[in-house]
Amino acid sequence: MKLLIVEDEKALMDNMLSYLSGGxxxxxxxxxxxxxxxxxxxxxxxxxxxxxxxxxxNGLNLIPLLKEYQPEAGVLIISAKNALDDRVQGLELxxxxxxxxxxxxxxxxxxxxxxxxxxxxxxxxxxxxxxxxINTDTHDASVHDTALTLTLKEHELLVxxxxxxxxxxxxxxxxxxxxxxxxxxxxxxxxxxQHVKNLRKKITAAGGADYIKTIYGLGYKWSGA
Amino acid sequence: xxxxxxITVLNLLLALVAFGIGxxxxxxxxxxxxxxxxxxxxxxxxxxxxxxxRSGVPASDLQNRFMYITPADTVTPAxxxxxxxxxxxxxxxxxxxxxxxxxxxxxxVDGHFYRFTIMNVIIEQSDISRITENILSDLFxxxxxxxxxxxxxxxxxxxxxxQVTLEKIKFFNLKSGEIPELPxxxxxxxxxxxxxxxxxxxxxxxxxxxxxxxxxNASHEMQTPLAVxxxxxxxxxxxxxxxxxxxxLIQDAQQALSxxxxxxxxxxxxxxxxxxxxxxxxxxxxxxxxxxxxSTFGELAGMKGLQFxxxxxxxxxxxxxxxxxxxxxxxxxxxxxRHNVDGGWIKVRLDTDxxxxxxxxxxxxxxxxxxxxxxxxxxxxxRSLGLGLAIVKKICEANxxxxxxxxxxxxxxxxxxxx
Numbered sequence: 001m002k003l004l005i006v007e008d009e010k011a012l013m014d015n016m017l018s019y020l021s022g023g024x025x026x027x028x029x030x031x032x033x034x035x036x037x038x039x040x041x042x043x044x045x046x047x048x049x050x051x052x053x054x055x056x057x058n059g060l061n062l063i064p065l066l067k068e069y070q071p072e073a074g075v076l077i078i079s080a081k082n083a084l085d086d087r088v089q090g091l092e093l094x095x096x097x098x099x100x101x102x103x104x105x106x107x108x109x110x111x112x113x114x115x116x117x118x119x120x121x122x123x124x125x126x127x128x129x130x131x132x133x134i135n136t137d138t139h140d141a142s143v144h145d146t147a148l149t150l151t152l153k154e155h156e157l158l159v160x161x162x163x164x165x166x167x168x169x170x171x172x173x174x175x176x177x178x179x180x181x182x183x184x185x186x187x188x189x190x191x192x193x194q195h196v197k198n199l200r201k202k203i204t205a206a207g208g209a210d211y212i213k214t215i216y217g218l219g220y221k222w223s224g225a
Numbered sequence: 226x227x228x229x230x231x232i233t234v235l236n237l238l239l240a241l242v243a244f245g246i247g248x249x250x251x252x253x254x255x256x257x258x259x260x261x262x263x264x265x266x267x268x269x270x271x272x273x274x275x276x277x278x279r280s281g282v283p284a285s286d287l288q289n290r291f292m293y294i295t296p297a298d299t300v301t302p303a304x305x306x307x308x309x310x311x312x313x314x315x316x317x318x319x320x321x322x323x324x325x326x327x328x329x330x331x332x333x334v335d336g337h338f339y340r341f342t343i344m345n346v347i348i349e350q351s352d353i354s355r356i357t358e359n360i361l362s363d364l365f366x367x368x369x370x371x372x373x374x375x376x377x378x379x380x381x382x383x384x385x386x387x388q389v390t391l392e393k394i395k396f397f398n399l400k401s402g403e404i405p406e407l408p409x410x411x412x413x414x415x416x417x418x419x420x421x422x423x424x425x426x427x428x429x430x431x432x433x434x435x436x437x438x439x440x441x442n443a444s445h446e447m448q449t450p451l452a453v454x455x456x457x458x459x460x461x462x463x464x465x466x467x468x469x470x471x472x473x474l475i476q477d478a479q480q481a482l483s484x485x486x487x488x489x490x491x492x493x494x495x496x497x498x499x500x501x502x503x504x505x506x507x508x509x510x511x512x513x514x515x516x517x518x519x520s521t522f523g524e525l526a527g528m529k530g531l532q533f534x535x536x537x538x539x540x541x542x543x544x545x546x547x548x549x550x551x552x553x554x555x556x557x558x559x560x561x562x563r564h565n566v567d568g569g570w571i572k573v574r575l576d577t578d579x580x581x582x583x584x585x586x587x588x589x590x591x592x593x594x595x596x597x598x599x600x601x602x603x604x605x606x607x608r609s610l611g612l613g614l615a616i617v618k619k620i621c622e623a624n625x626x627x628x629x630x631x632x633x634x635x636x637x638x639x640x641x642x643x644x
Contacts, residue, residue: 009449009453011450011453011456011457012449012452012453012456015452015453015456015457015459015460016456018460019456019459019460019463053445080444080445080448080449080452081441081444081445100448101448101449101451101452102448102449102451102452102455102456102482102483102486103452104455104459105456105459105460106459153524167463168459168462168463170459170462170476170479172476172479172480172483173459179521179525181555188525190528190529191525191528194528215472216469216472217469217472217473217476218462218469218472218473218475218476219476
């Protein structure tokens with residue numbers, strides 16, 4: 001997956017580069033509107049991560065250009081302005097998703113993979129991990145052809161884990177992924193624990209390996225090749 | 226009552242006073258003039274009679290119903306004065322007593338003294354006042370009609386620019402920020418008003434935008450470093466060889482950052498409500514919105530082992546911005562789940578004009594109304610922001626709804642009443 005990250009805040013850019021690079025992702029960077037314009041015209045990308053507030057222009061104005069040159073590329077807007085107008089305008093212009101700063105890096109990663117899936121494998125929205133296969137559209141999942149009966153949240157959790165395999169997921173980032181803004185509940189971590197426990201039980205019961213590793217005091221990690 | 230109606234009524238009241246005073250004056254003038262004319266006629270008759278007698282006609286021939294002439298023997302100078310008086314006498318034609326004007330005097334005609342009593346019918350006072358009243362009331366009605374028509378035309382023409390201004394101001398929307406074009410007018414007062422209004426609207430829009438921009442920029446400037454710090458911690462977690470104590474430290478730091486970020490968001494949100502950025506929209510189906518939100522919270526409540534029951538009247542339409550509605554419902558339910566007891570319960574009820582959320586829970590330890598203030602929390606050790614109910618209150622205020630919180634016997638109840 002080839003990414004272009006358009007972000008003027010260098011520290012934030014570094015975070016995204018270090019987290020996303022490696023594996024099957026190749027990241028390029030643009031710190032200004034002008035740089036982004038040049039790269040968009042010259043090279044092709046799968047997904048563009050777009051910050052709205054750039055020193056020399058509004059990131060939203062890049063979307064029409066992108067749609068012209070690379071109609072098949074996905075767009076993920078990241079903005080510190082949780083302004084509804086921006087969100088609506090961005091999605092209307094054709095952005096695929098919108099993420100408000102500050103965000104968890106695993107969340108960014110999961111969203112990018114979801115966009116990539118939607119864009120590249122139209123009609124066949126499947127995630128495969130060893131013996132586990134998931135259809136993200138119908139919410140069906142199976143282990144070795146044994147169907148898993150997962151709740152919606154468990155399904156989301158499984159997709160989130162696999163999108164961030166071999167990375168540490170804090171309970172906090174899992175909770176925010178599953179419940180969004182509803183999670184400043186003190187005991188949301190207990191909910192995460194319950195969901196992880198149920199998911200693990202269901203997978204192993206269906207004959208799958210136990211990929212979820214507990215990292216004491218912090219969260220979980222989906223480990224496996 | 227509108228301006229024109231008020232002006233018309235005031236004009237008519239003033240006219241009534243003028244007509245009253247005028248009526249009395251007209252009546253007196255009228256009476257005075259009639260009397261003067263009558264007296265003049267009587268004097269003429271007297272002079273004519275004296276002339277006729279002098280020409281040799283016997284005085285007795287001149288006698289008639291309106292003139293008595295008797296010879297007088299002893300005459301004092303006072304008797305020769307003309308004496309006018311009013312008297313009642315039988316009117317020969319009408320055959321009833323009528324008011325007459327009477328002239329009594331004595332004259333010397335060729336050495337003989339005669340006493341004359343001449344009478345003439347005069348118009349009665351009641352007749353004069355009736356006529357005066359008739360004329361004036363006719364005039365008053367005419368004046369009223371003219372005023373009505375005239376004032377109606379004035380309101381159409383003279384006040385037209387004012388009406389247009391009013392109409393345009395009524396539909397001014399700060400959020401869309403379009404300054405209405407106020408009508409050109411030759412009336413100085415309206416021109417001043419329009420100039421003043423336009424200047425004011427520009428200023429208001431400028432202030433509004435500055436405030437909006439400031440809060441958005443402040444949020445951007447705050448959230449970006451938080452995003453950086455939080456990302457660095459997430460990268461740090463990935464580094465190998467961290468022991469559980471170190472991981473715990475990272476986790477604590479991350480939670481503090483998340484708290485700070487949410488706090489900033491909540492404060493910005495409060496500012497936005499205060500800035501009235503959520504103008505009241507078309508009515509939404511509140512029942513549907515509530516039901517959708519409840520599925521998430523029902524699940525969370527279930528995981529905490531709470532009994533969750535709902536009683537939602539379908540298709541309740543309420544005028545509120547959907548974003549505010551979600552946050553209102555979310556904040557109330559978050560509280561109901563957080564401040565509950567083991568094996569407790571939550572009840573959500575929606576009626577056409579009232580949303581009630583009640584739940585079991587421990588004593589808040591302070592007056593319930595106080596919990597609506599910012600940063601007031603019953604549990605100071607918790608990670609809660611202490612802004613949830615403050616936001617609920619602001620949302621209610623922005624929509625002119627009322628919110629009440631009661632606690633009695635282990636039961637918390639929050640009622641949002643749609644005014």
